[in-house]
Amino acid sequence: MSLLPLDEAFAKVEAGIHTLASEQISVAQAVGRVLAEDVAARLTQPPSAVSSMDGYAVLSSDIQNQPVSLTRVGESQAGGPFEDTLVSGQCVRIFTGAPLPAGADAVIMQEDSDVEGDQITFKEVAFEGKFVRRAGLDFSEGDVLVKTGQLLSARDIGLLCAMNVPWVKVYRKPRVAILATGDELVMPGEAVRQSQIISSNSLMVAAMVTAMGGEAINLGIAGDTEESLRATLAGLDGADILVTSGGVSVGEYDLVRNVLGEEGLDIDFWRIAIKPGKPFMFGKIGDTPAMGLPGNPVSSYVTAFIFLRAALRKMQGLPFEQDKPIRAILGADVPKNGIRQEYMRAVFSRDDAGRLVATPYDKQDSSMLANLAHCEGFIIRAVHGEALKAGDETDVIYVNDSLLSV
Ligand SMILES: Nc1nc2c(c(=O)[nH]1)N[C@H]1C(S)=C(S)[C@@H](COP(=O)(O)OP(=O)(O)OC[C@H]3O[C@@H](n4cnc5c(N)ncnc54)[C@H](O)[C@@H]3O)O[C@H]1N2
Numbered sequence: 001m002s003l004l005p006l007d008e009a010f011a012k013v014e015a016g017i018h019t020l021a022s023e024q025i026s027v028a029q030a031v032g033r034v035l036a037e038d039v040a041a042r043l044t045q046p047p048s049a050v051s052s053m054d055g056y057a058v059l060s061s062d063i064q065n066q067p068v069s070l071t072r073v074g075e076s077q078a079g080g081p082f083e084d085t086l087v088s089g090q091c092v093r094i095f096t097g098a099p100l101p102a103g104a105d106a107v108i109m110q111e112d113s114d115v116e117g118d119q120i121t122f123k124e125v126a127f128e129g130k131f132v133r134r135a136g137l138d139f140s141e142g143d144v145l146v147k148t149g150q151l152l153s154a155r156d157i158g159l160l161c162a163m164n165v166p167w168v169k170v171y172r173k174p175r176v177a178i179l180a181t182g183d184e185l186v187m188p189g190e191a192v193r194q195s196q197i198i199s200s201n202s203l204m205v206a207a208m209v210t211a212m213g214g215e216a217i218n219l220g221i222a223g224d225t226e227e228s229l230r231a232t233l234a235g236l237d238g239a240d241i242l243v244t245s246g247g248v249s250v251g252e253y254d255l256v257r258n259v260l261g262e263e264g265l266d267i268d269f270w271r272i273a274i275k276p277g278k279p280f281m282f283g284k285i286g287d288t289p290a291m292g293l294p295g296n297p298v299s300s301y302v303t304a305f306i307f308l309r310a311a312l313r314k315m316q317g318l319p320f321e322q323d324k325p326i327r328a329i330l331g332a333d334v335p336k337n338g339i340r341q342e343y344m345r346a347v348f349s350r351d352d353a354g355r356l357v358a359t360p361y362d363k364q365d366s367s368m369l370a371n372l373a374h375c376e377g378f379i380i381r382a383v384h385g386e387a388l389k390a391g392d393e394t395d396v397i398y399v400n401d402s403l404l405s406v
């Protein structure tokens with residue numbers, strides 16, 4: 001049986017996935033969305049020189065010898081500036097963020113002054129610019145500070161607001177139709193007979209889609225008959241991608257490939273050199289890309305982790321890529337690897353020297369969800385990788401369901 005190498009499969013999926021159109025939304029809704037335009041500041045920040053302390057605005061040339069007494073002639077608050085020009089011998093009470101009066105070039109903190117009526121005595125030197133934020137210290141009107149392709153963090157939202165930008169153009173959220181297949185499946189919470197299995201993949205994949213910024217449309221469970229699968233597939237209308245789970249291996253009831261084929265599925269590839277996840281399939285139905293995830297829950301997760309996450313990134317205007325593997329020390333021996341690149345569930349810790357240690361679970365069966373949920377990441381074993389001992393270096397990758405790593 002020939003299995004497509006993972007990097008070739010990855011390149012084929014990249015070619016089959018397209019970035020979606022953009023839409024205008026409120027900046028209040030924009031965290032986790034990807035900008036589809038460059039955004040320029042609509043004002044200068046701060047718009048004029050302002051104080052960075054509560055104290056007194058002065059002419060620094062007045063404060064050459066201390067102590068020196070100046071006459072307080074007014075007050076400047078944020079939103080209530082002092083309107084006159086300060087001249088030698090005068091000072092103005094000023095608060096943090098308030099505009100520096102014309103003529104003043106420095107601020108002295110109130111802790112370094114003595115107040116007697118309108119006479120303020122200063123005991124601290126002041127130089128030009130002391131405790132003054134100059135106009136445009138942060139940014140100037142017209143500065144392009146957030147660019148196309150930026151995944152918007154909470155910090156970016158703050159910046160956009162400060163730039164006086166209330167709306168942004170972002171890439172549309174991918175609509176992902178999710179379909180589980182198998183007569184044995186029931187939805188969580190239903191009465192479960194002995195031979196039945198709960199469709200954990202449906203909501204696991206939907207949760208990943210949500211965390212990755214997409215909208216999951218659950219098409220439900222198709223039984224192992226052509227009619228049932230066709231009826232469920234009717235919900236595909238309007239979706240940007242179809243993700244099925246189960247029914248892609250070689251079993252008698254593995255109808256998905258056959259029925260989707262009759263519905264116009266054009267298979268790009270099927271079966272790849274990955275463990276778990278070998279029977280992964282990719283193609284399209286009409287113009288809609290379609291991914292067939294294997295039914296075993298961990299196989300479903302690992303293939304979604306690699307291919308669906310990269311696809312959701314590209315659809316939303318981000319690069320089609322996986323998180324970069326990092327190096328770690330093995331916490332246990334691992335055997336020689338076979339013909340499939342393996343993703344081994346592992347717990348991560350730190351050794352006394354602070355190095356990352358990845359310890360694989362003893363059992364790696366692709367039906368086992370508990371150690372998938374509990375693991376911190378995967379040890380990545382190259383095709384035909386040599387047997388390694390505890391203490392040897394290896395590539396690892398953190399599991400991460402989400403687009404944002406805040
Ligand atoms: N003769 C062979 N048998 C199998 C092969 C093979 O190459 N030759 N490949 C194995 C591998 S590897 C995998 S992975 C599985 C994938 O099988 P399918 O994608 O066809 O999945 P099913 O047969 O429908 O189910 C497999 C397993 O997963 C459970 N399942 C299915 N859907 C869900 C769901 N939505 N939620 C939770 N669990 C689900 C299902 O009950 C089965 O236990 O095939 C091997 N066999």
Ligand code: MOO
Nearest residue numbers: 276277278299366
């Ligand atoms: O690839 Mo299957 O995913 O080995 O269980």
